[in-house]
Amino acid sequence: MKQEYTISLFTEDHIGILGQITIILTRRQINIDSITASESAVKGVQLLTIVVKTTNEMVQKVARQMEKLVDVMKVFVHTSDQIIYQEIALFKVTTKGLMSGNVIDHIVRAHHARILEVSPEYIVLEKTGHKTEITELLTQLEPYGVLQFVRSGRVAITKQVKELNSYLKEMDEANRFKTEPTLN
Amino acid sequence: MKTEHEKEQATLELNGQEHITGSDALLQCLIEEGVDTIFGYPGGAIMPVYDKLMDYEDKLHHILTRHEQGAAHAAQAYAMVTGKPGICFATSGPGATNLVTGIANAFLDSVPVVFITAQVVSGLIGTDAFQETDIIGVSMPVTKWNCQVKKPQDIPETIAKAFYIAKSGRPGPVLIDITKDAQLEKLYFKYKKCNYIRSYNPHIPLHTKAIESAAIMINHAERPLILAGHGVLIAGAEDELKTFAEKTGIPVASTLLGLSGFPSNHRLFTGMLGMHGNYGPNLLTNEADLIIAIGMRFDDRVTGNLKKYAKKATIIHIEIDEAEINKNVIVDVEINNDAKEVLKYLITLVKENSFEKWIREFRICDKTEYEKVIKPETKPEKGELRMGEVVSRISELTKGEAIIVTDVGQNQMYAARYYKFSHPNSLVTSGGMGTMGFGLPAGIGAKIGRPDKPVVTFVGDGGFQMTIQELGTILQYNVPVKIIVLNNNYLGMVRQWQDMFFDKRYASTKLVNPDFVMIANAYNIPAKKVLKREDLKSSLEEMLASKGPYLLDIAIEKEGNVFPMVEPGSSVSEVRLTY
Numbered sequence A: 001m002k003q004e005y006t007i008s009l010f011t012e013d014h015i016g017i018l019g020q021i022t023i024i025l026t027r028r029q030i031n032i033d034s035i036t037a038s039e040s041a042v043k044g045v046q047l048l049t050i051v052v053k054t055t056n057e058m059v060q061k062v063a064r065q066m067e068k069l070v071d072v073m074k075v076f077v078h079t080s081d082q083i084i085y086q087e088i089a090l091f092k093v094t095t096k097g098l099m100s101g102n103v104i105d106h107i108v109r110a111h112h113a114r115i116l117e118v119s120p121e122y123i124v125l126e127k128t129g130h131k132t133e134i135t136e137l138l139t140q141l142e143p144y145g146v147l148q149f150v151r152s153g154r155v156a157i158t159k160q161v162k163e164l165n166s167y168l169k170e171m172d173e174a175n176r177f178k179t180e181p182t183l184n
Numbered sequence B: 001m002k003t004e005h006e007k008e009q010a011t012l013e014l015n016g017q018e019h020i021t022g023s024d025a026l027l028q029c030l031i032e033e034g035v036d037t038i039f040g041y042p043g044g045a046i047m048p049v050y051d052k053l054m055d056y057e058d059k060l061h062h063i064l065t066r067h068e069q070g071a072a073h074a075a076q077a078y079a080m081v082t083g084k085p086g087i088c089f090a091t092s093g094p095g096a097t098n099l100v101t102g103i104a105n106a107f108l109d110s111v112p113v114v115f116i117t118a119q120v121v122s123g124l125i126g127t128d129a130f131q132e133t134d135i136i137g138v139s140m141p142v143t144k145w146n147c148q149v150k151k152p153q154d155i156p157e158t159i160a161k162a163f164y165i166a167k168s169g170r171p172g173p174v175l176i177d178i179t180k181d182a183q184l185e186k187l188y189f190k191y192k193k194c195n196y197i198r199s200y201n202p203h204i205p206l207h208t209k210a211i212e213s214a215a216i217m218i219n220h221a222e223r224p225l226i227l228a229g230h231g232v233l234i235a236g237a238e239d240e241l242k243t244f245a246e247k248t249g250i251p252v253a254s255t256l257l258g259l260s261g262f263p264s265n266h267r268l269f270t271g272m273l274g275m276h277g278n279y280g281p282n283l284l285t286n287e288a289d290l291i292i293a294i295g296m297r298f299d300d301r302v303t304g305n306l307k308k309y310a311k312k313a314t315i316i317h318i319e320i321d322e323a324e325i326n327k328n329v330i331v332d333v334e335i336n337n338d339a340k341e342v343l344k345y346l347i348t349l350v351k352e353n354s355f356e357k358w359i360r361e362f363r364i365c366d367k368t369e370y371e372k373v374i375k376p377e378t379k380p381e382k383g384e385l386r387m388g389e390v391v392s393r394i395s396e397l398t399k400g401e402a403i404i405v406t407d408v409g410q411n412q413m414y415a416a417r418y419y420k421f422s423h424p425n426s427l428v429t430s431g432g433m434g435t436m437g438f439g440l441p442a443g444i445g446a447k448i449g450r451p452d453k454p455v456v457t458f459v460g461d462g463g464f465q466m467t468i469q470e471l472g473t474i475l476q477y478n479v480p481v482k483i484i485v486l487n488n489n490y491l492g493m494v495r496q497w498q499d500m501f502f503d504k505r506y507a508s509t510k511l512v513n514p515d516f517v518m519i520a521n522a523y524n525i526p527a528k529k530v531l532k533r534e535d536l537k538s539s540l541e542e543m544l545a546s547k548g549p550y551l552l553d554i555a556i557e558k559e560g561n562v563f564p565m566v567e568p569g570s571s572v573s574e575v576r577l578t579y
């Protein structure tokens, strides 16, 4: 059964790594729902968060193929209930539409949105939340004239206790003092 | 702010370290890594490196092939027979793209080859400059790792990493793309081998628990079967495999690339797996109650229809590449470690045993296969020559001591089926990619890697013509490789499929060939045609006795088919002996 999975990849900060990762998804015909990249809590380590819809079997396979890449340190796969996640969206709406009556106040409060900018022509709103919540707000705003709408990729924090650092340490111990491998 | 490398450069300068060009540094790095042979082809962007090669002629032997693809295949074969990484040079643009087939071939067969390509000067990258191609982008999906170097001071560390990555874990090709300015500018040189990369962990702590559960299963199995793959040879675990099989009494079957990892004439050897493998191991895979897969990846050519594969068996998978575990076949025990380390421990845990009744089932299959296929192939009394008898005679005459190189197609399957291997790494063939044109350049690489061994290359009349220009390399360096053209005037393997699955409609598979003997002679290579059975043995003897290179063009029955065969979509137990 297909389901939403969040793949978190900790990687070296090297040019080209994103290409290597997306090739793996492309070959398996997996569409990327969203993708974000940033530096992680460990200095010099990048964190990529990729959201995909696929089967458990397939996501495990691609995760292993990603982890195999030389510049990838560790890959975690989570279902939505195993993580705390948020997306952010910005809306540019016509001022004329929103300013009539008390609409603006009502919408902002009901959706926990924020007003970022107001001009005679447009108002920019910000909303942080899950995809469904953002979509709800968008539907609400549509009658008032949405000029622009943009949604970010997902950022996620896992509920698990073991952190990247402890994985790094384990791998370090296994590899640092090994001598050079010998072929037959 | 100064980068790590700039700071290091400053210290090296203070220490009075040698100030040399990037090209010099590259060659010194190779020498430090124990390289003495390079296969390659020059061009504009890589000229600074080639220029410096002249200063290292005593230490670095460069073989100029006739095409970059040839250099790539030769380097791969060299790696396969020596256990050292192969080295291959090419220039930017067309030189680099000509390598791609060779890189992909090494990638699919897990062979360590370090490819060095040149790139246009760094300021021109991205501008579609003359002979600029994005070889980093192009080779990304077919290399284990690749990297572009734009500064001379980055060369030593990158090369050190390249060697470490190519050789360790599951080996594979790596590509380093060096800009022309980085080749020409100077650096303070110091070399340190790499044995650690933070994000890359080839040494996996032994999964002792999993090995212990595997031992219990092995000790209780009634119809166990070992499937040995290329991983056995890569790990250098042939002795351990032999000890393990002999102690437990478990029969061994091999994948195509696993051949020569276990002696072909061993009483526990049951033959090759897969589409044109032997009857017994294919049929009985589906009767086994336990499968111990060692260093193999359940390729579709091995498993046939996955829905009907090994359904009665519990499966233990010993594999260094975690991404291969549960990829095609869901296994019961996964042991994600080096085959040699696992076997060493496993040997101490398993009990001495024998499976005479089970092995007898294999022998019954062998007898059937012998009567229906092997005998008519290897000992025909009339009709035209068969590929099987040629390979069989070579096997007898060389007593299993030769290194066998093959091209792709029927010739490859016959060579793999009928040569009796007795030494590890004595088969060089293109498995995962099935690259026609591999045979001739690979033969050159194998002979240069192992000059002490007779090297016999089997090629088809089709594949031979894909890289036939490498006869020039043989001429120039007098490489004493023995070439056997198994000439059926067809793209035989494709014609076989047309025969079986496309109503014998032989669309574009007939070949009108040139006179291969004349061609060989033009390259000053002694050559002879063999047309009749009476002449076969003496011609082979004459070829093997000759000192230099030699070509035999052997006329083979035109419409012979390779059997047994597991047809595409069929189960291994539906393996057919005839049709």
Ligand SMILES: Cc1ncc(C[n+]2csc(CCOP(=O)(O)OP(=O)(O)O)c2C)c(N)n1
Residues within 6 Å of the ligand: B407, B408, B409, B410, B411, B412, B433, B434, B435, B436, B437, B459, B460, B461, B462, B463, B464, B486, B488, B490, B491, B492, B493, B494
């Ligand atoms: C580069 C490449 N192109 C096409 C194929 C498909 N193919 C596989 S076997 C074969 C026929 C090979 O003919 P030949 O070299 O004469 O060998 P034979 O099968 O007759 O022994 C072809 C075309 C391939 N494997 N590699």
Ligand SMILES: [Mg+2]
Residues within 6 Å of the ligand: B460, B461, B462, B486, B487, B488, B489, B490, B491, B492
């Ligand atoms: Mg042919």
